[in-house]
Amino acid sequence: MSLLVLLTASSAFGAPSDATGAAAPGSVLEAVLFYIVAGGVVVSALGVCIAQNIVRMAVWLFTALASVAVMYFLLAANFIGAIQLIVYAGGTLILLVFGVMLTSKSPWIRFEAPKLELVAATVVCVGLFLSLCTLLGRAAWESVDEATAGTSIATIGRALITEYLVPFEMAGVVLMIVMVGAAHMARQEK
Amino acid sequence: MSQFAVPWREKPEPSHGFVSSFIVALAKGIYAIATPIVTRFPGSILLSAVVASCFLVWAHALLFSYVDTAVLERAAEVGAANPNAFGYFSPSTWGLPPSVIGTLLAGDAAVEGQSPGLLSYLLWPVQFGFTRDMIAFGAIFAWFNIVPVYVIWWERKVAGRIQSRLGPMRVGGWHGWAQSPADGIKLVLKEDFIPDAADSILFRAAPYFAIIPSALAFVALPFGVTYIFREVDVALVFILAMLGIEVMSVILGGWASNNKWSVYGGMREACQMVAYEIPMGMALLVPVVCVGSLSLKYIGEVQADGWFSWLAFRNPFAFVAFVTYFIASLASCKRAPFDLPEAESELVAGFLTEYSGFRWALFFFAEYAAMFVVGGLATIMFLGGWNSPIPSDWGAGLGESIWAKGLKGILFSGPIWFILKCVFFLFLQLWVRWTLPRIRLDQVLYACVQVLLPLTMVLLFGTTLWVWASESGNATWDVIASIVSKVLGIVGLAFGFGFVAIAGYGFYHRRRLVGNLVIDPLPGS
Amino acid sequence: MLSIGLTHYLVVAAVLLCTGLFTIMTKRNAIGILIGVELLLNAANVNLVAFDRFREGGLFDGQIMALFIIVLAAAEAAIAVGICINVYKNLATVDVDSARQLQG
Known part of the structure; x- marks a missing residue:
């Protein structure tokens, strides 16, 4: 367990190479960390779709979100990673678990899908994945060989109140509407 | 006498492996040795522990900065553009045998044609961030263990004082200092x-x-x-x-x-x-x-x-x-x-x-x-x-x-x-x-x-x-x-x-009881 | 294999996308479907941040878009959980197949 802590800890911040403290691009360390984290993401994503119990699905989603956050740290997007942890893993997911607890009569409730549908969904998803991989293998990206230096949080903050001011305010308005709407929908009928 | 039918499921007797028996024996031994000493000199042990940990912290900071300076100086001498090349996880250091970096660290010794001293071999791992991370990780892990154990003990003492009682007093002698570690051993077993x-x-x-x-x-x-x-x-x-x-x-x-x-x-x-x-x-x-x-x-x-x-x-x-x-x-x-x-x-x-x-x-x-x-x-x-x-x-x-x-x-x-x-x-x-x-x-x-x-x-x-x-x-x-x-x-x-x-x-009057201990006779008795 | 590039991250995002899609297609529990949607949104986010990291010139549009997506995902989850609770109040189940009153 302590090994896990160590791995997560060092992968979150890696070997400091620039202001954001992400692992040096192209280093062996980055590759090792990437495979560990990507393995985490893949295993927990598969866990989400295989699990039958809804709370276990939520736990797998939690590990998926956390590993995606670590992946953001690897991508030198520290702020997004931290926000992912605090908003997604600490807020949205708790909301989902709340929803589960309020809507399940028995903790072991499960809704089975028909066999045919399972087969169809597997075929569609595996096909989609394979075609996406083929596409990615053939794609020629322009000037993407080297990672750029990480963006500092000050840059993001400044952009949010200058260049992206309108979307930022819109997000605030949307959140306000959502807050009122969700409170209205979930309140007790009198 | 026949066996009783118990309403719960029978579980097999837990077998204690070598590791847990060893830990128990170790803990008992440490306790037997430490108790008389701690009981006799509680204050000086506390003081010297604080001083020693401060000294350790300073020593490791000094060591790190010394190695940093040595590596930077040597990098400047060699003319390496990027001092980080001497740092960790960069491919150029992977290939170098320890003695070369030892020489780099020793600097003057290498110039005089002597073989690098033992010190440079000892210091060699410290230049790598990974080693430093392991040291720091050890420190964090130790701190993470010490804080809860002693805060729990302290909380029980504070709670006791606030409620006009003493709190844990027995285990270990001096003010029950070993109460929390003992509780920990109990919980693990x-x-x-x-x-x-x-x-x-x-x-x-x-x-x-x-x-x-x-x-x-x-x-x-x-x-x-x-x-x-x-x-x-x-x-x-x-x-x-x-x-x-x-x-x-x-x-x-x-x-x-x-x-x-x-x-x-x-x-x-x-x-x-x-x-x-x-x-x-x-x-x-x-x-x-x-x-x-x-x-x-x-x-x-x-x-x-x-x-x-x-x-x-x-x-x-x-x-x-x-x-x-x-x-x-x-x-x-x-x-x-x-x-x-x-x-x-x-x-x-x-x-x-x-x-x-x-x-x-x-x-x-x-x-x-x-x-x-x-x-x-x-x-x-x-x-x-x-x-x-x-x-x-x-x-x-x-x-x-x-x-x-x-x-x-x-x-x-x-x-x-x-x-x-x-x-x-x-x-x-x-x-x-x-x-x-x-x-x-x-x-x-x-x-x-x-x-x-x-x-x-x-x-x-x-x-x-x-x-x-x-x-x-x-x-x-x-x-x-x-x-x-x-x-x-x-x-x-x-x-x-x-x-x-x-x-x-509160601490000065800790032995004074709050209010009157003499309870008035209940009405009608 | 040892040099991690854009494609590696995109493959991970593709896995997230496909598993999210699979979850949406096969789960009958409304909140399970919601969990699938969260996976899909995360796939989009990984893509955005990866493109941002591997783009020439050090722009950060991808990170800001990812930020907005996280905000919208939180909003969407709040509304969707509210809807689920209402469905549960009316039908006493969150099985999406049973909510077919509007089908006529």
Whole structure:
């Protein structure tokens, strides 16, 4: 367990190479960390779709979100990673678990899908994945060989109140509407 | 005599493996040796432990800086463009045998044609970040273990004093100093109990969802300017996220126990934590707005100019935000008066009802470590972090020798100040817990949504206006602001002295019983 | 294999996308479907941040878009959980197949 802590800890911040403290691009360390984290993401994503119990699905989603956050740290997007942890893993997911607890009569409730549908969904998803991989293998990206230096949080903050001011305010308005709407929908009928 | 039919499922006798028997024997041996010594010289042992740990901390910092200088000097001599090439995980160092780097480190010895000394071999691993990480990880891990064990013991002593009794007195001799380690051994050796109806995988996993985030919070928590495991530019958000993730463990533990009390505890915790995260985060935004950075190291460095430069005294809003943050942090650590998730008079033990032994201990370790982290955040964001109340430029005349550095580490800034302030916050949390009664859930949510949340919004808005006015460069405003800051500093000083006076008065009269022991005869008897 | 580039991250995002899609297609529990949607949104986010990291010139549009997506995902989850609770109040189940009153 302590090994896990160590791995997560060092992968979150890696070997400091620039202001954001992400692992040096192209280093062996980055590759090792990437495979560990990507393995985490893949295993927990598969866990989400295989699990039958809804709370276990939520736990797998939690590990998926956390590993995606670590992946953001690897991508030198520290702020997004931290926000992912605090908003997604600490807020949205708790909301989902709340929803589960309020809507399940028995903790072991499960809704089975028909066999045919399972087969169809597997075929569609595996096909989609394979075609996406083929596409990615053939794609020629322009000037993407080297990672750029990480963006500092000050840059993001400044952009949010200058260049992206309108979307930022819109997000605030949307959140306000959502807050009122969700409170209205979930309140007790009198 | 025939066997009784027992109503529960028979479990095989647990077999103690070699490792656990060895640990037990080791613990017994250490206890037998340590007890007489500790009983005889408690004070000097405590003092020398503090001095020794300070010395260790300084020694390792000095060692690191020595190696850094050596590597940099050598890199400049060789003409390497990037000193990092001598650092870790760069392919150029992988290929080099140790002796070459040893020579690089020894420098002069290599020039004189001698073989590098033993010292350079010993120092060779220290230049690698990985080695330093392992050392720092060991330190964090040790700290993470020491804090809960001794805070639990201290809490029991404080609770005892507050209730006019003694608290643990037996184990180990001097004031029951070994009570917590003994409890820990007991908990580890206890039967591992999982209810039949529980979701056993989630039941086992839940404690780790508590302990891993609270350990990870230490990764970004600075103990001093150079004593940071990883300096992150979003350290504050990261630590808040780690504190927020801990909710998951309580909900999971409560749900997986498949017990009504546990589920109620988990639900209460979820309500309370998700609600109190907002005022907590917004109260922390007030100093962030004052300073303009999310990096805890930078926020700490800003407050190096003594008592009046501490952020709590920067403006009135920050002062109130400090109090708000402290209240919200009590709720987020589920400490009394907000300990609803484990309210023992209502919910048996809340989400902990079905837990026992080692898993229960993990939950408690996480809680006490989170208390320390929360106190550390309060220290860094409001009370000057690792800086002492003396302005740091008073020490400019001391020079740069090793002794001067050591003196500065004690007098002006250093991890010892950070730890002292955290201990102060821990004591406040204990004091509040054993003084105030628990409040009802609706009162908890009322206090958050209708009192703290609007208050922090006003504070955030006010401090924004204050910073805006300060940056406008108006001379009159600057005078007013500095007077206000001085007044707040004096008020804070008065609070500090009052705190010390009350606590000291209580401690001085600790043997005096409160009220009258003679009970009046009941009417009619 | 040892040099991690854009494609590696995109493959991980593709895995997230496909598993999210599979979850949406096969789960009958409304909240399970919501969990699938969260996976899809995360796939989009990983893509955005990866493109941002590997783009010439050090722009940060991708990170800001990812930020907005996280905000919208939180909003969407709040509304969707509200709807689920209402469905549960009316039908006493969150099985999406049973909510067919509007089908006529």
